[in-house]
Amino acid sequence: MTRIEVLKTYKIYIGGQFPRTESGRYYSPKNKNGQSLANVCLSSRKDFRDAVVAARGAFGGWSAKSAFNRSQILYRIAEMLEGRRAQFVDELIKQSSSAKDAENEINLSIDRLIYYAGWCDKFQQVFSSVNPVASSHFNFSVPEPTGIVAIIAPQNTSLLGLVSVIAPTIAGGNTCVVLASENKPLCSVTFSEVINSSDVPGGVINVLTGKSSELIKYFADHMDVNAVVYCEKDKESQQLIKEKAALNVKRVLLYNSINWEDEEKGQSPYFIIDTQEIKTTWHPIETVGSAKAGY
Amino acid sequence: MAKARKNNTVKLTFDTLQYAPAPESKSIAKIDAQYDLFINGKFEKPLSKKYFDTINPATEEKLSSVADANVADVDKAVQAARVAHDKIWSKMPAKERGKYIYRIARMIQERAREFSVIETLDGGKPIRESRDIDIPLAANHFFYYAGWADKLQYAFPNINPKPLGVAGQIIPWNFPLLMAAWKIAPALATGNTVVLKPAETTPLTALKLAEIIQESDLPPGVVNIITGAAATGAAIVNHADINKIAFTGSTEVGKIIQRAVAGTDKKLTLELGGKAANIIFEDAAIDQAVEGVINGIFFNQGHVCCAGSRLFVQESVYKIVMQKLKDRIATLIVGDPMDKNTDVGAINSKQQLETIHKYINIGKKEGADIFESNCILPKKGFFCKPTLFTNVAQSSRIAQEEIFGPVLAIQTFITEDEVIEKANNTPFGLSAGVWTDKGSKVFNLTSKLRAGVIWANTYNKFDPTSPFGGYKESGFGREGGLHGLSAYLNV
Numbered sequence: 084m085t086r087i088e089v090l091k092t093y094k095i096y097i098g099g100q101f102p103r104t105e106s107g108r109y110y111s112p113k114n115k116n117g118q119s120l121a122n123v124c125l126s127s128r129k130d131f132r133d134a135v136v137a138a139r140g141a142f143g144g145w146s147a148k149s150a151f152n153r154s155q156i157l158y159r160i161a162e163m164l165e166g167r168r169a170q171f172v173d174e175l176i177k178q179s180s181s182a183k184d185a186e187n188e189i190n191l192s193i194d195r196l197i198y199y200a201g202w203c204d205k206f207q208q209v210f211s212s213v214n215p216v217a218s219s220h221f222n223f224s225v226p227e228p229t230g231i232v233a234i235i236a237p238q239n240t241s242l243l244g245l246v247s248v249i250a251p252t253i254a255g256g257n258t259c260v261v262l263a264s265e266n267k268p269l270c271s272v273t274f275s276e277v278i279n280s281s282d283v284p285g286g287v288i289n290v291l292t293g294k295s296s297e298l299i300k301y302f303a304d305h306m307d308v309n310a311v312v313y314c315e316k317d318k319e320s321q322q323l324i325k326e327k328a329a330l331n332v333k334r335v336l337l338y339n340s341i342n343w344e345d346e347e348k349g350q351s352p353y354f355i356i357d358t359q360e361i362k363t364t365w366h367p368i369e370t371v372g373s374a375k376a377g378y
Numbered sequence: 379m380a381k382a383r384k385n386n387t388v389k390l391t392f393d394t395l396q397y398a399p400a401p402e403s404k405s406i407a408k409i410d411a412q413y414d415l416f417i418n419g420k421f422e423k424p425l426s427k428k429y430f431d432t433i434n435p436a437t438e439e440k441l442s443s444v445a446d447a448n449v450a451d452v453d454k455a456v457q458a459a460r461v462a463h464d465k466i467w468s469k470m471p472a473k474e475r476g477k478y479i480y481r482i483a484r485m486i487q488e489r490a491r492e493f494s495v496i497e498t499l500d501g502g503k504p505i506r507e508s509r510d511i512d513i514p515l516a517a518n519h520f521f522y523y524a525g526w527a528d529k530l531q532y533a534f535p536n537i538n539p540k541p542l543g544v545a546g547q548i549i550p551w552n553f554p555l556l557m558a559a560w561k562i563a564p565a566l567a568t569g570n571t572v573v574l575k576p577a578e579t580t581p582l583t584a585l586k587l588a589e590i591i592q593e594s595d596l597p598p599g600v601v602n603i604i605t606g607a608a609a610t611g612a613a614i615v616n617h618a619d620i621n622k623i624a625f626t627g628s629t630e631v632g633k634i635i636q637r638a639v640a641g642t643d644k645k646l647t648l649e650l651g652g653k654a655a656n657i658i659f660e661d662a663a664i665d666q667a668v669e670g671v672i673n674g675i676f677f678n679q680g681h682v683c684c685a686g687s688r689l690f691v692q693e694s695v696y697k698i699v700m701q702k703l704k705d706r707i708a709t710l711i712v713g714d715p716m717d718k719n720t721d722v723g724a725i726n727s728k729q730q731l732e733t734i735h736k737y738i739n740i741g742k743k744e745g746a747d748i749f750e751s752n753c754i755l756p757k758k759g760f761f762c763k764p765t766l767f768t769n770v771a772q773s774s775r776i777a778q779e780e781i782f783g784p785v786l787a788i789q790t791f792i793t794e795d796e797v798i799e800k801a802n803n804t805p806f807g808l809s810a811g812v813w814t815d816k817g818s819k820v821f822n823l824t825s826k827l828r829a830g831v832i833w834a835n836t837y838n839k840f841d842p843t844s845p846f847g848g849y850k851e852s853g854f855g856r857e858g859g860l861h862g863l864s865a866y867l868n869v
Contacts (some may be wrong), residue, residue, distance in 0.1 A: 209535060212845075212859060212860055212861070214841065214843040214844045214845070214859050215843050216839075216841035216843055216844055217518070217841055217843075218839060218841065220836065220839060220841075222841065222843075222844050224844070224845050224859065224861060229849070230850075309850065318641075322640045322641040323640075324640075325636070325637075325639070325640030325641075326637050326640040326641075328636065328640075329633045329634075329636035329637040329640070330633070331805065331850070331851055332629070332632065332633060332636065332648065332650065332850065332851045332852075332853060332854065334854050351536070353537070353869065360830060360849050361830065361845050361847070361856050361861050362824075362829070362830055362831075362832065362849075363830065363831050363832070363844055363845050363846065363859075364824045364831075364832045364833075364834065365831075365832070365833045365834065365836055365839050365844070366820065366834045366835060366836065367835055367836050
């Protein structure tokens with residue numbers, strides 16, 4: 084008798100755990116041949132809110148980690164992804180990619196993580212400044228993470244888009260809640276498993292599957308979310324997000340014409356800076372003596 | 379625990395020892411009876427045919443009447459800015475652009491005294507502050523950004539920065555000329571053209587700036603200055619041919635603007651309200667800290683978005699801090715803004731005075747203890763006594779909401795963690811202050827306080843090179859410094 088294959092249950096990822104959606108709902112995305120990919124969680128508003136609570140809980144610890152440590156953890160994600168590349172290639176092909184495209188997508192995704200792993204302890208130096216104020220003060224400005232970032236991931240790719248928006252967000256010390264590609268959700272769940280085994284603390288990255296048409300408004304109006312990232316061209320959704328974001332003055336980032344495959348345009352430290360705040364600190368310099376630094 | 383400190387404040391009794399009045403002369407201020415709109419390099423009658431009065435809040439006397447721009451006037455100004463951008467300003471060599479901005483800086487410096495007097499007459503702030511802070515900083519801001527015009531490629535690695543186009547800018551009444559400088563200087567340096575609206579209670583220095591701009595031969599339409607109230611501001615925000623909105627004002631209005639531009643591609647920066655924590659640790663230099671607290675909340679009558687309006691005092695030094703604070707408040711000179719001795723001038727408008735009184739009543743009703751300066755307020759004009767509230771609950775509205783007046787809400791704390799938690803527990807995140815003599819404690823606090831500007835052992839300091847702006851509901855984007863450039867570029 085031939086061995087029966089064990090099928091995978093695709094669940095969501097909240098606070099370092101893999102629950103099913105609390106709503107008990109599911110949907111069955113199909114590939115281009117009309118074959119059902121899996122029964123995937125149709126996440127609810129409550130799942131999103133739980134994920135925000137997890138992200139807020141993780142923010143203090145993640146943002147306080149040394150930049151060097153964050154760099155190593157991002158590098159670790161890339162290592163784990165490399166080790167499981169065959170599984171991702173299979174899933175990408177299952178979701179209608181050609182073998183060549185699947186290979187390309189996993190390569191780019193791993194390399195993108197390496198790229199941002201390197202930026203973790205460097206972007207601060209590029210974007211900080213010591214400000215030569217006219218008064219007797221020492222004054223400097225540094226980037227700090229903005230907080231919780233709610234991300235609607237690029238919809239046309241299963242893995243590369245997801246990685247391209249998560250990596251710069253967490254590289255800068257933010258935590259995030261991500262809604263995966265609606266029609267190609269498989270890699271997002273498998274990627275969550277990679278994250279889970281990569282020393283990323285629970286709650287730093289939370290991944291939901293489901294319908295953006297249903298969840299976008301909650302991503303944008305949650306009062307404990309600091310920024311929203313949206314990657315599609317749909318004007319109505321963009322307007323909805325921007326309007327709801329005004330409730331608590333969220334930062335809104337629209338990445339609607341980014342070619343994520345482009346190594347010039349699809350990655351840069353400016354994606355990190357988009358979810359950073361600039362903090363300026365002043366301190367007086369004593370002026371009691373008359374000595375000059377003359378030698 | 380620190381040893382109990384002796385109060386060695388020298389109390390001056392002002393009943394017997396008074397400063398003689400030292401009034402600045404009004405004669406240098408040339409204020410016209412009526413001002414039109416500055417559009418396309420000329421002062422033009424408003425299509426609305428309407429004017430409104432601007433008064434001196436210290437005397438309630440009318441200073442001038444200014445045009446009330448309607449939608450058609452705004453459209454005219456935007457068209458002028460568009461033509462100036464497309465045909466002239468964006469094509470001009472960057473170094474020439476810079477030279478125009480330098481010229482404006484110099485002309486403000488030349489006329490600094492006149493500007494100071496008008497700023498104080500129109501807005502009510504002490505002449506000392508107009509003279510020493512507002513006007514010099516405004517000139518310096520132009521001077522600083524002028525130099526950036528031909529160096530932008532060095533500010534943003536691997537990007538070729540381009541201007542956005544026409545910027546619509548709406549500014550508040552607390553630092554009228556300085557806010558105009560914060561908005562106009564970086565916009566021009568980056569190659570944008572401008573439609574600026576000063577606040578309706580303080581339009582005069584912006585209109586005097588328009589005179590300077592005219593005199594500087596800046597190409598017509600590059601800067602347009604139009605006056606009006608909320609409806610004029612709305613017309614700017616909603617104009618279809620504006621590429622960028624920059625707003626400084628209340629969080630409430632900021633949210634309305636964020637919603638209003640949601641359906642457009644307009645780039646937006648917001649500099650909104652605050653409720654800054656000023657934190658005194660037991661190891662601080664207490665006299666300096668008290669002086670910093672006074673400056674933090676009574677500078678410009680507390681009409682400062684980054685005012686240190688919440689004071690947190692470590693319990694071990696609470697008594698001594700309170701005593702010194704009360705003694706110091708008793709010496710504050712409240713009154714005629716034109717007097718060079720005055721510390722606290724006039725509240726900017728009747729409406730703002732009512733808002734402040736509303737909050738003082740809320741504080742009393744919520745059960746906080748009130749302490750007011752025993753100064754005698756002038757009979758005419760809008761004035762408010764420097765006010766402290768103690769026994770303030772974290773949930774109290776006077777500890778949560780921006781009052782924008784000389785009212786300080788005081789709380790206590792025991793541990794560092796506790797005060798960080800309390801200080802950050804607000805929707806705002808504009809600024810904060812820390813007073814301690816321990817360096818490592820300074821940096822623990824400055825890195826954990828969630829705010830855009832942190833003053834350690836100082837407060838309310840500003841500089842053109844220093845980026846300013848908020849976290850959370852205090853807005854987004856920065857003004858000042860290298861970081862202030864990106865608000866006006868496609869980066």
